[in-house]
Amino acid sequence: MEIKRTLLPSEKLKPLYDDALKLKFGVNFTDYMFTMSYNQEQGWHSAEIKPYQPLMLDPAASVFHYGQEVFEGQKAYKSKRDEILLFRPQENAKRFNASSRRLSMPEIPVEDYLYYVDELVKLEERWIPTQKGASLYIRPTGIATEPALGVKASKEYLFFVITCPVGPYYSTGFDPVSLCVCKTYSRAGSGGTGDAKAGGNYGASHIATRDAIAKGYNQVLWLDACERRYVEEVGAMNIFFIIDHQLVTPPLTGTILPGITRKSLLELAPDLEIEPVERLVSIDELVEGIESGRVTEIFGVGTAAIISPVGKINYNEKEYIINNNQTGPWAQKLFDTLTGIQTGEIEDKHGWVHVVK
Ligand SMILES: *Cc1c(COP(=O)(O)O)cnc(C)c1O
Numbered sequence: 001m002e003i004k005r006t007l008l009p010s011e012k013l014k015p016l017y018d019d020a021l022k023l024k025f026g027v028n029f030t031d032y033m034f035t036m037s038y039n040q041e042q043g044w045h046s047a048e049i050k051p052y053q054p055l056m057l058d059p060a061a062s063v064f065h066y067g068q069e070v071f072e073g074q075k076a077y078k079s080k081r082d083e084i085l086l087f088r089p090q091e092n093a094k095r096f097n098a099s100s101r102r103l104s105m106p107e108i109p110v111e112d113y114l115y116y117v118d119e120l121v122k123l124e125e126r127w128i129p130t131q132k133g134a135s136l137y138i139r140p141t142g143i144a145t146e147p148a149l150g151v152k153a154s155k156e157y158l159f160f161v162i163t164c165p166v167g168p169y170y171s172t173g174f175d176p177v178s179l180c181v182c183k184t185y186s187r188a189g190s191g192g193t194g195d196a197k198a199g200g201n202y203g204a205s206h207i208a209t210r211d212a213i214a215k216g217y218n219q220v221l222w223l224d225a226c227e228r229r230y231v232e233e234v235g236a237m238n239i240f241f242i243i244d245h246q247l248v249t250p251p252l253t254g255t256i257l258p259g260i261t262r263k264s265l266l267e268l269a270p271d272l273e274i275e276p277v278e279r280l281v282s283i284d285e286l287v288e289g290i291e292s293g294r295v296t297e298i299f300g301v302g303t304a305a306i307i308s309p310v311g312k313i314n315y316n317e318k319e320y321i322i323n324n325n326q327t328g329p330w331a332q333k334l335f336d337t338l339t340g341i342q343t344g345e346i347e348d349k350h351g352w353v354h355v356v357k
Helices: 062-066 089-102 110-123 199-203 206-214 260-272 283-292 329-342
Strands: 032-039 043-051 069-071 074-078 084-087 135-144 157-166 177-181 219-223 231-234 237-243 246-249 275-278 295-302 306-315 318-321 353-356
Touching: 032 110, 043 110, 062 135, 069 089, 069 199, 084 110, 084 329, 089 110, 089 135, 089 260, 110 135, 110 157, 110 353, 177 206, 206 219, 237 260, 237 283, 246 260, 260 275, 260 295, 260 329, 283 295, 283 306, 283 318, 295 329, 306 329
Parallel strands: 177 219, 177 306, 246 275
Antiparallel strands: 032 043, 032 157, 069 135, 074 084, 074 135, 084 353, 135 157, 219 231, 231 237, 237 246, 237 295, 295 306, 306 318
């Protein structure tokens, strides 16, 4: 689909950051944004790249009242050969559509989605950091815009893409996080929206994070909503364990977000000679395993941090320390391998890296 472009004279472009390694996550936006509208008569139309600017929305727009909103999170890297690399962007496009279907929102053809993201990233090339661990974060978003308060799916939508350069999640090496098991709230219930990247999931989870922080922990360890027994996710990341020398993660049962980092680590495991296992892990198995030494590592995984080692877990007011509160060898190896592939430094045997041309 054709993109209308409104470009700025070079003197109107924003000044670049001084040091990409010091950039905070998600606060420094680039010069341009992509937008595209949807209505029932025209379908998706008016694809545009224009200067980054506020949106004009009717206060009755359904996103404000009934929460039809979905998003994606991706990263662009600069390789040593000065290429722009995206990591498995087709997976983001497909997941954007899966989230949209769940929220009764219109899908975007995968090829179109990929083209729009590529075109915006190409235009913003100067913003892509070259420093190790830094990247250009990409946030494609869909919202319902029909100005109507009737409780029903909107007939009009807006898709937009914004980008921001981000520093490494860990500026001074890994810093293991501490978790508090949440027994008051659930993140996702069976048949709900836990497997969609929908804004509402996050709005409802901050209260639990606040409680964890008040108790002196960094993040929430979420259990299943039904039995409060099986471990599901950590904060807004998928969770992995090293148990009996296997790489274990909970299966995608509908309440877990199907992470692309998660999927990639499972596919990478055989290359690194560790067996990947998808199975339920109860909180009791976990704390017993930490005490007995069967569980040697725990880490969260997702696009923002890639890998986030877990050093401590509070469960029933008792604290369990994992691997001496240090980053374990598997967290380090998986991090090095995956980020090496993403930045073009390690051979991409799986065909995951997309070179933006
Ligand atoms: C985005 C997200 C993840 C990680 O997905 P990636 O594709 O690996 O970035 C995990 N859990 C939740 C709740 C998420 O929103």
